Amino acid sequence: MFKHIAVLLSIILLTFGTYLSKFGVPDDTSSWANLGSFSGGTAAVLIALYGVIYTIWQHKNSKSKYTIEDHVRLMRTYKSAHSGGYTNKGYEFLKWLWPGAVSQLTRDGKATVDDILKNSNLNEMAQWKRSLLKIERKLIAQFVNEMSREELKLAWLYCLIDELPKEYKNAIAPKWSEVPLSDSERSLFDAVKNA
Structure with a gap:
């Protein structure tokens, strides 16, 4: 569980870091709005992609074992x-x-x-x-x-x-x-x- 939380937090921090390295620290309201839009949109897609990949991996690895x-x-x-x-x-x-x-x-x-x-x-x-x-x-x-x-x-x-x-x-x-x-x-x- 903690592994997944760490991955999700890493995705969010990586998204913020990418924006800040490209455009710098926002200094006005429109820059803050752009940061929010970029971070939210990018992080949402990456988190959804992580969820899909994890679900597929989990499904393949959890073949029903009949005991x-x-x-x-x-x-x-x-x-x-x-x-x-x-x-x-x-x-x-x-x-x-x-x-x-x-x-x-x-x-x-x-x-x-x-x-x-x-x-x-x-x-x-x-x-x-x-x-x-x-x-x-x-x-x-x-x-x-x-x-x-x-x-x-x-x-x-x-x-x-x-x-x-x-x-x-x-x-x-x-x-x-x-x-x-x-x-x-x-x-x-x-x-x-x-x-």
Whole structure:
């Protein structure tokens, strides 16, 4: 804040100094009026220009960084077209939704990539998937450590069909053997892996 005040004061002093060096110290009322007009007009333009340049610089440097906390906040307040009937909490909704999606995908045999992309239950979690795609790459490994079990399963499913960046696959792979799977989940992941 003080830096900006110093810059603005410098602009004003520089404007006065320029006038005084060119025309000298005013000695009558019209000279004082000219000093005021010159200083006010010039300083106003320079201050406005500084404001525009600073705004552009600030906008470029303040790219919205999506953090793990943003994702957690999303999951605590997650709402989709159908989540309101069951719960408004994303983690609980995903826990409820995941078994239904697995059941749908394994009902007719081996699930395909197209089946996964068109699955209505998984499409309910589109906002979740967009949130994962916004996480900064350098935070992915830390983020995977904080994922719920259902999030890990869903993220792994999307990794297998190349819908998430490979950084997710690299971060989830070492933990994958520790994730407990039901028989239907295991057959789903095996079918997708072998597809």
